Amino acid sequence: MDREQYYQSYLKSTHRLGRAVSILTLIMLVGAPFLIGFVLGAMPDLSAVARGFVSVGLVWTVSSVVEFLVYTPMLGAGGSYLAFITGNLINMKIPCAMNAKELVNAKSGTAENEVISTLSIATSSLVTILVLALGVLLMIPLQPVLQSPALQPAFANVVPALFGAMAYKYYRKNVKLALVPLCVMTILFTLAPALTSSTSFMIIPSGALAIGLAYLQYRRAGKGAA
Numbered sequence: 569m570d571r572e573q574y575y576q577s578y579l580k581s582t583h584r585l586g587r588a589v590s591i592l593t594l595i596m597l598v599g600a601p602f603l604i605g606f607v608l609g610a611m612p613d614l615s616a617v618a619r620g621f622v623s624v625g626l627v628w629t630v631s632s633v634v635e636f637l638v639y640t641p642m643l644g645a646g647g648s649y650l651a652f653i654t655g656n657l658i659n660m661k662i663p664c665a666m667n668a669k670e671l672v673n674a675k676s677g678t679a680e681n682e683v684i685s686t687l688s689i690a691t692s693s694l695v696t697i698l699v700l701a702l703g704v705l706l707m708i709p710l711q712p713v714l715q716s717p718a719l720q721p722a723f724a725n726v727v728p729a730l731f732g733a734m735a736y737k738y739y740r741k742n743v744k745l746a747l748v749p750l751c752v753m754t755i756l757f758t759l760a761p762a763l764t765s766s767t768s769f770m771i772i773p774s775g776a777l778a779i780g781l782a783y784l785q786y787r788r789a790g791k792g793a794a
Contacts, residue, residue, distance in 0.1 A: 573681075578682075583645060586645065589653060590653060601744070604616070627769060630769060631769045631771075635657065635768065635771070636648075636652075638771060638775065639662065641677065642665065642669075642676055643662075644676075644681055644682035646686035647665055649667075650686065650693060654689075658731075659727060660692050661689050661732050664689060665685045665688045666734065668684050669681060669685065697771055748777065748780075749774050749777045749780055749781070753770065
């Protein structure tokens, strides 16, 4: 069996295991409130649940589809299953996978990217579990330090600092292409601050703008070469 056959066999087993665990996770997540309600004799009102889902579920359904379409080609099969099951993609899994990919110069869609992405996200998940366990054990002793006023600005800017550092690596590769979507989204979020709660949904227009500009740049480069 050659390398390609091994890779295809690996993908098949990954999809088989990933689908099974994803279904099991979904059943556990959705079934937990109903099981708790049944045991405690406090079943939720299904009509109220349906109304709540309609009010917010439609927006999150669109954003979840967008995230799947955007992140899956970047993470590969194994990395995608691990990331979507364990969660916290934007803050932890995506930056970890992208940094690992950059370090080994792996390209999306390759076997190398599949392996690196899976290993990096698995490591990130294990480290997250370890940190959470330590955090629970040390929460009371460290509470005065964590609630110190001097540290509050740092906690409030963890995500912007993380994504600012990661984004710079990509912006510097093509500053002209990155500048327009960045400026447009900055102005839009400044004029409509309520959109900050729908950042996943805003990937659609910003991504479409970046793709459109990249296509125009490609066409101009082709005409110049001709």
